[in-house]
Amino acid sequence: MQNAQIEIHALRMLLERNKVSSILHIGVGVIVGLVASTSVPVWRSLVFPIGLALPILMQLLLSRRVAREGWSDDSILRAKTRFDYLALWVGCMWGFAGFFLFPADAPAKQLFLTFVMGGMSLSAVGTQGMRLRTCYMSVLPGMVPLGLRYMLEGGTSSILSGALILLYVVVLVSLARKINDFMLQAFRLQAEKDELLEDVRRQAGELEDARRVAEQANLSKSRFLAQASHDLRQPLHALSLFVETLPDAESPEEHEEIMSRVRQSLDVLTKLFDSLLDVSLLDTGGIQKRIQVFRPHDLFLEVQRDFELVAKACNATLRVAPSNLRLRSDPVLVRRMLQNLVSNAIRHSEGRVVLIGCRLRNGRVSIQVCDTGKGIPDTERTRIFEEFARLDSARMGETATPGLGLGLSIVQRVADELGLSVSLASEQGRGSTFSIDGFERVTGAEEPASAKKPLSSGAIDAANVVVLDDDPATLAATELLLKRWGCTVQASHSADGLVDLAPDVIICDYELSPELTGLDVLDGLAGTPAASIPAIIISGHTSKEMQAAVAERGIPLLHKPIRPAQLRSALLNALANSERGASDEAPGARQ
Numbered sequence: 317m318q319n320a321q322i323e324i325h326a327l328r329m330l331l332e333r334n335k336v337s338s339i340l341h342i343g344v345g346v347i348v349g350l351v352a353s354t355s356v357p358v359w360r361s362l363v364f365p366i367g368l369a370l371p372i373l374m375q376l377l378l379s380r381r382v383a384r385e386g387w388s389d390d391s392i393l394r395a396k397t398r399f400d401y402l403a404l405w406v407g408c409m410w411g412f413a414g415f416f417l418f419p420a421d422a423p424a425k426q427l428f429l430t431f432v433m434g435g436m437s438l439s440a441v442g443t444q445g446m447r448l449r450t451c452y453m454s455v456l457p458g459m460v461p462l463g464l465r466y467m468l469e470g471g472t473s474s475i476l477s478g479a480l481i482l483l484y485v486v487v488l489v490s491l492a493r494k495i496n497d498f499m500l501q502a503f504r505l506q507a508e509k510d511e512l513l514e515d516v517r518r519q520a521g522e523l524e525d526a527r528r529v530a531e532q533a534n535l536s537k538s539r540f541l542a543q544a545s546h547d548l549r550q551p552l553h554a555l556s557l558f559v560e561t562l563p564d565a566e567s568p569e570e571h572e573e574i575m576s577r578v579r580q581s582l583d584v585l586t587k588l589f590d591s592l593l594d595v596s597l598l599d600t601g602g603i604q605k606r607i608q609v610f611r612p613h614d615l616f617l618e619v620q621r622d623f624e625l626v627a628k629a630c631n632a633t634l635r636v637a638p639s640n641l642r643l644r645s646d647p648v649l650v651r652r653m654l655q656n657l658v659s660n661a662i663r664h665s666e667g668r669v670v671l672i673g674c675r676l677r678n679g680r681v682s683i684q685v686c687d688t689g690k691g692i693p694d695t696e697r698t699r700i701f702e703e704f705a706r707l708d709s710a711r712m713g714e715t716a717t718p719g720l721g722l723g724l725s726i727v728q729r730v731a732d733e734l735g736l737s738v739s740l741a742s743e744q745g746r747g748s749t750f751s752i753d754g755f756e757r758v759t760g761a762e763e764p765a766s767a768k769k770p771l772s773s774g775a776i777d778a779a780n781v782v783v784l785d786d787d788p789a790t791l792a793a794t795e796l797l798l799k800r801w802g803c804t805v806q807a808s809h810s811a812d813g814l815v816d817l818a819p820d821v822i823i824c825d826y827e828l829s830p831e832l833t834g835l836d837v838l839d840g841l842a843g844t845p846a847a848s849i850p851a852i853i854i855s856g857h858t859s860k861e862m863q864a865a866v867a868e869r870g871i872p873l874l875h876k877p878i879r880p881a882q883l884r885s886a887l888l889n890a891l892a893n894s895e896r897g898a899s900d901e902a903p904g905a906r907q
Contacts, residue, residue, distance in 0.1 A: 355419035371405035407457035414462030445495030637673030661687040691744035777802035782819040826855035
C-alpha cells in the first residue's frame with residue numbers, strides 16, 4: 317500500500333472514532349471545571365470547558381461532513397489539516413487546564429487533575445496513535461504545561477513530580493510510536509490481503525473469460541467444420557455427377573457443356589479451399605508481411621485482369637479509376653484483400669458497374685471497391701464481417717455463386733495484420749462501397765520495388781522441368797498439364813539422378829515422405845551444378861515453421877489446390893531468374 321493510501325486510511329479511522337472520545341472529552345472537561353471552580357477564579361473554570369467543547373464539536377461536524385461526502389479520498393484529505401489544528405486546540409485547552417486550573421494549595425485536587433490529564437493523554441495515544449502528527453499535537457501541548465507548572469511550585473516533591481510527568485510524556489511518545497508502527501503494519505497487511513483478494517478475483521475473471529473464449533472457439537470451430545463440410549460437398553457432388561454423365565455425352569456440344577460445368581465446379585472448390593487456407597494462415601500466424609512501396613494503380617490493373625472473365629460471365633463491368641499515388645504496405649496481402657472485395661462486388665452487382673480506386677483523406681489513403689448493386693440492409697452491415705455470414709440468395713444476383721462466407725472476415729483480419737481498417741457505406745437500391753482505410757502515402761523520392769518481368773508464355777515451350785511428388789495421381793496430372801504447355805517433363809517419386817537431368821526448373825512437393833522434404837532435396841544440391849536451378853515448392857501444409865523455412869531460402873511457395881494459371885505464372889517467373897536465390901514470389905503464391 318502506498319504511503320498516501322495509508323495516511324488516508326488512518327485519517328478515516330480518526331474521523332470515524334472521534335464521536336465517542338469527543339463526548340468523553342466534553343464530559344471530563346465539565347467535571348474538571350467544576351472541581352477547579354472552588355480553587356481558581358470562576359472565569360478560568362468556565363473558559364476551560366467552553367474552550368474545550370468548541371473544537372471538539374467542530375471535529376464532530378467535520379467528521380459528519382466527510383461522511384456525507386461518502387468518505388471519498390479527496391474529502392478525507394481536505395479535512396486533514398483542519399482536524400489537526402482542532403486537535404492542537406484541544407491539546408492547548410488541556411495545557412490551559414494543567415497550568416491555570418492547577419490548585420496550588422490543594423494537593424488532593426492536584427492529584428485529581430494529574431490523574432485525569434494523564435488518563436486523557438493515554439486515551440488520546442490509544443485513539444490517535446495511528447497518526448503521529450495528530451497524536452503529538454493533542455498530547456504534548458496538554459501534558460508539558462502540567463509538568464512545568466509542578467516545577468514552578470518549587471520544593472523537592474513538586475519538582476520531582478514535574479519531572480515524572482515530563483518522563484511520562486516521553487513514555488507516551490514512545491508508546492504512540494509503537495502503536496503507530498503496529499497500526500501501519502496492520503494497514504499494510506490489510507492492504508496486501510485486499511490486493512491478493514483482488515488478484516484472485518481478477519484471475520478468476522480472466523479464467524472465466526478464457527473459458528468462455530475457449531467454449532466460443534470450440535463452437536466456432538464446430539460451426540466452421542459443419543459449414544465447410546456442407547459447402548465442400550456441394551461442388552464435389554456436382555462434380556461426381558458430371559463426371560458420371562461425361563461418357564454418355566451424345567454430341568461434342570454436350571461434351572463441352574459438361575466439361576464447362578466440371579471446370580466451374582472445380583473453380584468453386586478451389587475458391588473454397590483458398591478461403592479455408594486463408595483462415596488457417598491467419599489462425600496459425602502464418603501471414604508473412606513484406607512492407608514495401610508500391611503503386612496501387614498497378615495492383616488494380618492486375619486484379620482487373622484476374623476478374624475479367626468472371627465479370628463477363630456475370631454481365632458486370634469492372635473499371636479502374638486512374639491514380640498516381642504511391643503507398644507503403646504489403647502489396648501481396650493488399651491484392652488478396654482486393655480480390656475478396658472485388659469478387660464479392662461482382663457477385664452482388666447484378667450486371668452493373670464495379671469500380672476500383674483510391675481516395676486521399678487527411679493525409680491517409682483509402683482503397684475503395686464500389687458497386688451499383690442492391691446495397692446492404694442496415695441490419696446486416698455488421699454481420700457480414702463475421703465468419704460464414706452470407707446475404708440471402710434474394711440479394712445475390714442470379715449468376716452469383718455462394719461461397720463459405722469467409723471473404724469479408726478474411727479482409728477484416730488481414731487489414732488488422734497490416735494496421736489498417738475496413739469500412740462500409742451502403743444505400744439500398746444504389747449500391748455499396750467497401751474501403752480499406754489507413755494506407756501510408758509515400759511522397760518522397762522513394763520508388764516502388766522493381767518487379768522482375770516474367771518471360772513470355774512462349775518461353776515455357778522449350779522448358780525442361782523436373783517434377784518430384786510422392787502422390788502418383790498428382791504426379792501424373794502435373795506431368796500431363798506441363799506437357800500440354802509444351803514442356804519437356806521428367807516426373808519422379810525420388811530425387812535420384814536429379815543432378816544428371818540438368819532441368820531448367822524443379823517443381824517439388826514439400827512432403828516427399830515422412831523422413832524427406834522438398835527442402836531436404838534442394839539443400840542436397842548445394843555444391844553441385846544443379847544448385848543454381850530455380851525451384852518451386854508445392855505444399856498442402858500451412859504450418860508457420862514450414863513457411864518460414866521456405867521463405868528463408870527465397871523459394872516460391874504454392875499452396876494446394878493450385879489453379880493452372882497460378883502454376884503457369886510461377887513457372888514463368890522461375891524461368892526468368894538465373895539463380896534460385898533471386899527467385900521472386902509468384903502472384904498468388906502467398907495467401
